[in-house]
Amino acid sequence: xxxxxxxxxxxxxxxxxxxxxxxxxxxxxxxxxxxxxxxxxxxxxxxxxxxxxxxxxxxxxx
Numbered sequence: 001x002x003x004x005x006x007x008x009x010x011x012x013x014x015x016x017x018x019x020x021x022x023x024x025x026x027x028x029x030x031x032x033x034x035x036x037x038x039x040x041x042x043x044x045x046x047x048x049x050x051x052x053x054x055x056x057x058x059x060x061x062x
Contacts, residue, residue: 033041045055 041052041055045052048055050058
């Protein structure tokens, strides 16, 4: 045995580090589209001064 691995005090991701301080964990959804569609989506988001995520969520009314 080399003493590698296992839990160590202070190791690992800290509690709440993935929530951005909001207390909410974010999910991720991946969609497939053409490069042209991707560019159009990004342009639409930029024109509305929102993120791509916000554009899609607003369009879905969620």
